[in-house]
Amino acid sequence: MKLLKKLLKWSKITVITLLLVLAFAYLVIHILSQQRIQKKYSYTDVAINIPSDSLSIAKGKHLYKIRSCQDCHGEKGEGRLFMDNKMLMQLTAPNLTKGNGGIVDFKTADWLRVLRHGVDKNGRSLYMMPSHEVTNLTNEDLANLIAYCNQLEPVATSQEKLHSIGPIGRLLMVMNQVTVLPAEKIDHSATHTEKLEEKTGVAYGQYLSSGCQGCHRPDMKGGGPLAPGYPPVPDITGDGNVGNWNEQAFIATIRNGKTPEGKELNNNYMPWKSIGHFTDEELKSIFMYLQQLSDKH
Template identity: 25%
Template sequence: MRVVKWAGYGLAGVAVFVLFAVAGAFAASEAMIRWPAGERPAQFVSATPPMTGSAERGRRLAVLNGCHDCHGDRLQGRLFHDDPAIVRAWGPNLTRVAAQQTDSQLNAAIRHGVGGDGRQLWVMPSSAFAQLSDRETADLIAYVRSFPVAGEDQPRLEVGHVGRLGVLLGKFRSEHALLKAGVPPLPNLGPQYAQGRAVARLCVECHGADLKGSEATKSPDLTMAASYDDADFRRLLHQGVAAGGRRLDNLMGAAARSRFTALTDAEIQALHAYLKARAEREIAAAQ
């Protein structure tokens, strides 16, 4: 009986230790998630000439960059990722955010991963938007401000136990942290590919800053674009149909049908030329 008694004490001790460890891990991850950025990006002024933004140009940018996918058709926010073990993420109600924040604060969120209250942003793809020009950012802000204030505030980010483990292990990082670590620019392959390189910024969010694919989004290295002929590549980007007539029901298929229909044939051709030139360089380097 004494052995059983002491075994019970031991198990109770282990349970208490595990409880404290879990609580400590939760507190540490919560601090990391809510921790302020610690610095403010430089002031950004778009409301005075010559930087007055165009809401119409901004609308096209918003479509191409998938702003409505996360923030809803009227930018009032929506639940766009619902995996309780990893993360439940709502796009904020941008009509209310824009009414309360300056252009500099909106720019900080878009291109620097810093919220209006100074906190680090975790799901907003600022690391992809960092390569937007001042003009494009001004246009995007003008488009956001063109919507009347409506709807309610959306809930804050909820990170599950698997997501918190990723935070603690450095596998899940804030956008601000990613940008501070350095996001390499897309390869510059010469002035003849400048337009295609600009369009390729749309690929960074899913395929990574180096376009070599991402395990998180299960996206491939874009050297595979070299295997497409022009007609198949255009069909891929406008219809989400891969070579051989296979309809894609993944992120690429959804992006093609909701975002990339706004691309012109000339832009698609320029992107394809850039990706083929990149593939040739990658192959040459490997050899």
Template identity: 45%
Template sequence: MLKKILRVTGIVLGSIVVLAIGYYVKVCISVNNRHTKTYTVTPQVVNIPTDSASYALGGRLIKAKGCTDCHGDDMGGKNFIDDPALGLIVARNLTKGKGGLPQDYSTADWVLALKHGLDRDHKPLIIMPAHEYTMLSEQDMGSIIAYCQTLPNVDRELEESSIGPLGNILTDAGKIALFPAEAIDHNRTLTKEVVPAVTVAYGEYVAVACQGCHRKNMKGGEPVAPGFPVVADISSTGHPANWTDEQFIATLRTGKTPEGKVLNPKEMPWTMTKELTDVELKALHLYLKSI
């Protein structure tokens, strides 16, 4: 009797192991196919300005849009995520120093990365938030490219990104968006210019950078990744709707809310939002209160 129970138990456990292995193999094949997919895209021709005001705008935007949070203050790249389960996600060296971009990296290559989330071979970049950058105006994107094309060389060689077991499973289950290129309308043409003003429309333009965590409805919800907190509601039903413009601006520049909460910059990137102008922040607040 005991032998029969052990045999049945062994068969059941063996079946579970086989099914688990089969499932994970299926997951890996699916995620790899998505990662190696080649997109047929013709990058839009973007005018690259050369005036000092545009360079200054580009320098501010790489901070306000979170480029330096991932790629480092010198844009020389760093390990953005290094977790055995999730994987090694590397924000690459964006200068043309050793380990950085090739010397022939062109404006069209920059547009592929920023507007489409694709590398120069038209394959998806990992966790490159192009789903946000694709909504930039041509003026803003051009200013970012202009600034980045003049970055001082940084010699820093980094490993290639690799997806861990949990990263594969969460990606396949739709819990994390590892390939933002999948969510982009690649046929959309950039708006020429968006004029800054304290309006709901301009606030919506600024708020695109918030969608990655707070979702399109700004209601927040589930953590963006394992180990992170629940994402706050920042719409008209959240705390920010009760703040004055001055309190909202102070919160996004200091990381301290009117209620006395200290925001962890790794969870709420106020080190990024502090780079936004008063007009941008007031417009953002107006938009959030409208939804």
């Protein structure tokens, strides 16, 4: 009896200690993430002119696709629930049209704030909006993209605008596993190229492939799964399978979601359907860029 009592006492102490440790860990995570969430960014921007001719708008439409805007904001810019998980985050990718529930009164300065700097009206970082992958667009491309967004057919939506991060989301943020706060990854005083003259080749491939980095990592060497239950992300440089492919095989892989080795790519993990919006010419440049990223040289 005495022993049982003693055991009970000790297990109670263990449980209480554990709870205290967890509460303390949570407090630390909360404080660390809150500091980063609250950080205000300031910048000065050079104004850019937004065109309104149909050729520029058509180029903007292509950019909207290849820069993955539609994956989160929808094909018509109508927006959608990005994630609804209390532990991770509850977040809406907003309606980008001028319809009800959309962004009305968005000026060029607002587009620059979001796309170049990844911050909200108060200067704090947005959540999950990949501005760090868009910020380096040339002024020409950015202006065309904005021109396209500005003339999106108004769509009325009644979705709630969710914007909160849960404890697991904060943990991932503190562990730097996911880019939750794009503004942290941006050089806010960077100057930007007016336009690229050379629209083919290695440098252009690098420019086009900034959207691959979030998953394949900045060096394109891949790494562990992006979330529990996801497949590992392969090395797509010349040192990986891609190094054994030719241009046609690379293009076919992106278009059909199947690699020369016979592997079916799951669109939920590797978004080959939206990447398929790149033209053949653009994919050739990306292939050239990836091929020469090799330790063998």
